[in-house]
Amino acid sequence: MRNMLIIGATSAIAEATARRFAATGARFYLVGRHAERLAAIARDLEIRSGQPVASESLDLDQLDQHPGLLERADQALGGIDLALIAHGTLPDQNGCQQSVQKTLAAIHTNALSVISLTTLLANRFEQRGRGTLIAISSVAGDRGRQSNYVYGAAKGMISLLLQGLRNRLSSKGIQVITIKPGFVDTPMTAAFEKKGLLWAQPDQIAKGIVAAVERGRDEVYLPWFWRWIMLVIRHIPERLFKRLQL
Amino acid sequence: MSTTAPASWGRYPSSQPRCLLPCRDAQIPTLPAEPQFCLPFGNGRSYGDVCLNNGGALLLARGLDRFIAFDPATGILRAEAGVLLSEILALIVPQGWFLSVTPGTQMITLGGAIANDVHGKNHHWTGSFGCHVRAFELLRSTGERLLCTLAQNADWFRATVGGLGLTGLITWVEIQLQRIANPWIVVENRRFASLDQFLALNAEYEARYPYTVSWIDCAARGQALGRGLHLAGMHAPPGLMKPPPQERRALTVPFAPPISLVNNLSVCWFNRLYYHLPRPARGLTSYQPFFYPLDNLLEWNRLYGRRGFFQYQCVIPPAAAREALREILARIAASGQGSMLAVLKRFGDKTSGGLLSFPRPGFTLALDFPNLGQKTLDLLGSLDEVTRQAGGAVYPAKDARMSGDSFRQYFPQWTEFRRYIDSRFSSSFWRRVTG
Numbered sequence: 001m002r003n004m005l006i007i008g009a010t011s012a013i014a015e016a017t018a019r020r021f022a023a024t025g026a027r028f029y030l031v032g033r034h035a036e037r038l039a040a041i042a043r044d045l046e047i048r049s050g051q052p053v054a055s056e057s058l059d060l061d062q063l064d065q066h067p068g069l070l071e072r073a074d075q076a077l078g079g080i081d082l083a084l085i086a087h088g089t090l091p092d093q094n095g096c097q098q099s100v101q102k103t104l105a106a107i108h109t110n111a112l113s114v115i116s117l118t119t120l121l122a123n124r125f126e127q128r129g130r131g132t133l134i135a136i137s138s139v140a141g142d143r144g145r146q147s148n149y150v151y152g153a154a155k156g157m158i159s160l161l162l163q164g165l166r167n168r169l170s171s172k173g174i175q176v177i178t179i180k181p182g183f184v185d186t187p188m189t190a191a192f193e194k195k196g197l198l199w200a201q202p203d204q205i206a207k208g209i210v211a212a213v214e215r216g217r218d219e220v221y222l223p224w225f226w227r228w229i230m231l232v233i234r235h236i237p238e239r240l241f242k243r244l245q246l
Numbered sequence: 247m248s249t250t251a252p253a254s255w256g257r258y259p260s261s262q263p264r265c266l267l268p269c270r271d272a273q274i275p276t277l278p279a280e281p282q283f284c285l286p287f288g289n290g291r292s293y294g295d296v297c298l299n300n301g302g303a304l305l306l307a308r309g310l311d312r313f314i315a316f317d318p319a320t321g322i323l324r325a326e327a328g329v330l331l332s333e334i335l336a337l338i339v340p341q342g343w344f345l346s347v348t349p350g351t352q353m354i355t356l357g358g359a360i361a362n363d364v365h366g367k368n369h370h371w372t373g374s375f376g377c378h379v380r381a382f383e384l385l386r387s388t389g390e391r392l393l394c395t396l397a398q399n400a401d402w403f404r405a406t407v408g409g410l411g412l413t414g415l416i417t418w419v420e421i422q423l424q425r426i427a428n429p430w431i432v433v434e435n436r437r438f439a440s441l442d443q444f445l446a447l448n449a450e451y452e453a454r455y456p457y458t459v460s461w462i463d464c465a466a467r468g469q470a471l472g473r474g475l476h477l478a479g480m481h482a483p484p485g486l487m488k489p490p491p492q493e494r495r496a497l498t499v500p501f502a503p504p505i506s507l508v509n510n511l512s513v514c515w516f517n518r519l520y521y522h523l524p525r526p527a528r529g530l531t532s533y534q535p536f537f538y539p540l541d542n543l544l545e546w547n548r549l550y551g552r553r554g555f556f557q558y559q560c561v562i563p564p565a566a567a568r569e570a571l572r573e574i575l576a577r578i579a580a581s582g583q584g585s586m587l588a589v590l591k592r593f594g595d596k597t598s599g600g601l602l603s604f605p606r607p608g609f610t611l612a613l614d615f616p617n618l619g620q621k622t623l624d625l626l627g628s629l630d631e632v633t634r635q636a637g638g639a640v641y642p643a644k645d646a647r648m649s650g651d652s653f654r655q656y657f658p659q660w661t662e663f664r665r666y667i668d669s670r671f672s673s674s675f676w677r678r679v680t681g
Contacts, residue, residue: 043315190268
């Protein structure tokens with residue numbers, strides 16, 4: 001049985017992941033913005049796991065709320081074994097290009113709030129000498145592209161931060177896992193035409209996350225083929241890359 | 247929550263909805279002014295066009311997939327309408343409960359089970375799915391929410407059970423489950439050489455077994471007409487010390503071949519082989535292969551090729567059954583368009599009261615035919631003649647071609663039902679049979 005903190009619990013990927021862990025009898029502390037949906041998810045997970053589920057709704061942009069949040073989660077669970085950080089938004093790239101304010105707001109939500117939470121969680125785990133920290137980054141963070149570089153920059157930042165944390169904490173028995181999904185059919189990507197082989201369902205990502213925890217992986221592309229796609233994309237020379245419509 | 251263009255299970259007719267509106271949080275998404283009509287779409291397991299809305303909007307209801315309440319003491323379960331029966335079984339079977347009624351696939355939503363008032367192998371004992379629905383919420387396009395039970399909004403309850411999704415969006419459902427001691431089924435297999443033998447055998451088994459179904463060899467003619475296999479089952483009693491059944495690994499049919507793999511030759515040999523294959527008279531099996539033999543062959547509908555296939559399921563009143571069934575089987579055998587899976591079972595007297603519910607007392611026969619164009623439509627039209635004359639009915643959930651005249655004869659209560667249709671809801675099926 002694991003005690004899990006899930007931040008961004010109303011996201012489709014987080015919900016699918018929680019269901020898979022619920023089947024193993026995990027206990028949850030859920031955090032999300034949308035109170036009504038959070039309550040419905042908590043009720044659902046209680047039935048699936050057979051365990052009581054605690055939750056709170058919170059605007060994660062308020063960084064000063066983070067220490068209190070982790071304290072409450074720790075209290076409720078009696079120690080956090082595993083934390084999944086899954087919140088985020090998909091900013092409108094065009095809007096961001098026209099507005100510094102929008103760009104910084106997107107960076108705040110997708111990068112700074114994640115950095116705040118991972119830093120606090122890492123220190124807690126380090127003190128206890130155990131814990132698993134999983135955060136959802138994105139293939140978009142592997143290289144800057146004109147179609148979504150603001151989102152990409154935020155995800156790239158957390159990928160690097162997690163890499164550093166992993167390097168810092170690996171000798172202390174703490175697992176840090178970076179999840180890099182490709183295109184996933186979720187409400188966040190509702191504006192896209194979702195046809196073709198590159199689109200995955202949230203439950204496929206969830207399955208990959210569970211497997212990454214069980215197998216002690218460090219960095220996982222989901223579905224697996226994105227590792228190879230991104231390998232190619234990362235290695236295109238910049239002289240050429242800058243001219244591509246990506 | 248897939249948002250790719252949905253199809254029905256028979257892959258016929260092809261249909262292009264104008265827009266897809268994913269549902270979440272028990273709300274109808276804001277309906278655009280155009281197209282005018284929308285229709286809930288569950289998991290796309292109905293065969294024809296009851297789940298299609300050509301040129302209209304589809305409300306993708308699979309996103310409503312949360313459990314709301316489950317009491318392991320009473321077996322009362324409440325869940326959002328997009329939850330699949332497979333998800334329910336995964337939750338309840340380990341806790342000693344089972345669905346009161348299940349159709350031959352577990353890959354359907356609760357909402358779809360109500361909208362088609364589905365039935366199972368135990369109809370002669372327990373009636374259809376709708377008989378075990380305690381309550382549901384119906385959300386109308388006006389935003390009005392109706393709590394429907396047999397006591398409250400009972401008219402809406404009766405219109406929505408079997409109502410083909412036309413009365414509004416079902417947001418959640420509460421059902422009564424049945425107790426089981428373990429996941430095992432005691433099974434008895436018997437061969438029969440003719441329709442008359444079937445009738446006698448079935449009457450004998452129905453008294454003792456809650457689940458009965460028969461498979462008919464459709465390729466057989468003359469003396470052998472109506473031969474087949476009778477299958478009876480019951481939930482195993484307590485005290486069985488078998489290890490829990492292993493999870494079966496599913497195979498997927500990877501793509502639809504240009505022509506159907508189900509054809510005269512394969513049907514003829516499959517039927518012969520299946521009939522003669524030795525099988526134990528009595529045995530114990532897990533509930534999965536007993537109730538859902540095809541769920542392990544994912545996308546099996548692709549076997550019928552790109553043109554898709556038709557299902558024909560009719561019910562014939564008891565008095566006319568013997569003659570009408572003989573006539574139907576004879577017409578199929580004469581046409582040379584055999585069916586791979588011909589299934590025969592008796593419906594009991596218990597009904598859910600749904601205005602458009604298909605199950606009614608009599609014998610129901612289900613067949614599938616690869617789509618060979620006009621030839622197949624002609625055959626099915628000639629089967630309709632027999633069904634109509636016998637005072638029977640054809641199952642809308644499996645239909646893609648019955649005429650408006652036939653529909654109105656099969657479902658005389660359609661004029662009463664019409665009053666309950668949501669003003670913003672319609673379907674390809676409904677426009678076809680009433681338009």
